Amino acid sequence: MSNTQKFTTDDIKQAVEDIKKIKPEYASMLELYEKIFSAQESSKNELKLDDFIIPADRLKLKIDEQFPLLTIQEFKYDSAEASKLFNEICSILIAGDNELSSTVEKITKLTVEKKIDVEKLFSSFISEDESAFDDIEKEHEIDKQVLAFIVFNSLKPSFSVFSRNVAVNMEKAGVWEKGYCPVCGSSPEISLFEENGKRFMVCGFCGHKWPSKRIYCPFCENSDHETLRYIEIEGEEEHRADVCEKCKMYIKTTDVKKTTRLVYPPLEYQATPYIDLMIEELGYTGGNTKK
Numbered sequence: 215m216s217n218t219q220k221f222t223t224d225d226i227k228q229a230v231e232d233i234k235k236i237k238p239e240y241a242s243m244l245e246l247y248e249k250i251f252s253a254q255e256s257s258k259n260e261l262k263l264d265d266f267i268i269p270a271d272r273l274k275l276k277i278d279e280q281f282p283l284l285t286i287q288e289f290k291y292d293s294a295e296a297s298k299l300f301n302e303i304c305s306i307l308i309a310g311d312n313e314l315s316s317t318v319e320k321i322t323k324l325t326v327e328k329k330i331d332v333e334k335l336f337s338s339f340i341s342e343d344e345s346a347f348d349d350i351e352k353e354h355e356i357d358k359q360v361l362a363f364i365v366f367n368s369l370k371p372s373f374s375v376f377s378r379n380v381a382v383n384m385e386k387a388g389v390w391e392k393g394y395c396p397v398c399g400s401s402p403e404i405s406l407f408e409e410n411g412k413r414f415m416v417c418g419f420c421g422h423k424w425p426s427k428r429i430y431c432p433f434c435e436n437s438d439h440e441t442l443r444y445i446e447i448e449g450e451e452e453h454r455a456d457v458c459e460k461c462k463m464y465i466k467t468t469d470v471k472k473t474t475r476l477v478y479p480p481l482e483y484q485a486t487p488y489i490d491l492m493i494e495e496l497g498y499t500g501g502n503t504k505k
């Protein structure tokens with residue numbers, strides 16, 4: 215299994231600079247993500263996470279049966295550090311002065327007034343219980359999608375560090391041949407082609423990266439080359455969309471060999487919303503549901 219690469223805030227800065235050159239029209243959105251991703255990478259260095267030991271027999275069984283190692287509920291997170299990051303992301307979004315800013319200002323005010331309990335939202339998020347988000351939406355007229363976006367991004371450093379710690383156990387445990395993440399069971403958000411034509415999937419929830427078959431749909435396990443194809447994006451060598459005619463789903467793919475930039479997978483995903491629009495218009499659905 216492949217380890218998740220570590221990125222510094224300088225790496226993120228460089229990655230954003232480089233992608234801004236090819237996508238100048240997204241400069242302000244990319245700058246916003248640069249701040250969020252940098253805050254997340256810095257936060258990773260501050261995390262205090264409990265150890266999680268998986269007994270060897272359980273590990274073997276999971277891999278043999280191709281079950282993900284953990285459920286989302288089993289993920290550990292650093293609540294204090296995530297709360298700090300929550301405030302930081304709110305400040306970034308308010309300063310970004312876009313259509314989200316007024317909602318985020320309201321969220322900040324309610325948090326200060328203790329009408330929103332951020333730690334409670336973290337535990338609701340991880341137990342996949344939407345009711346706490348629904349209540350806030352109803353009571354305070356806050357778009358719960360915006361709130362969930364901030365909560366998820368505040369927890370993401372914990373999820374990816376925890377996932378990395380857990381994944382170390384799997385390195386010699388066997389081959390993973392499924393389309394969902396071996397650590398958490400979520401769908402991949404993006405796929406990558408690397409040197410020697412090797413393909414990888416990157417989890418949209420915990421960031422784990424795993425090797426995959428080249429011709430393969432991660433959503434329905436189709437590996438029939440007749441019904442799998444990719445759609446090229448006009449004027450672009452680096453990005454494409456891999457579509458499946460069987461389940462009508464698609465995944466965005468970055469061909470890392472064709473880039474001279476540093477590739478930070480979450481940025482590749484966020485910097486290419488036009489691909490989603492184009493492919494969805496052709497009747498395909500994105501498989502990354504945890505966003």
Ligand SMILES: [Zn+2]
Pocket residue numbers: 377395396397398399400417418419420421422
């Ligand atoms: Zn995962």
Ligand SMILES: [Zn+2]
Pocket residue numbers: 431432433434435436458459460461462463
């Ligand atoms: Zn499919």
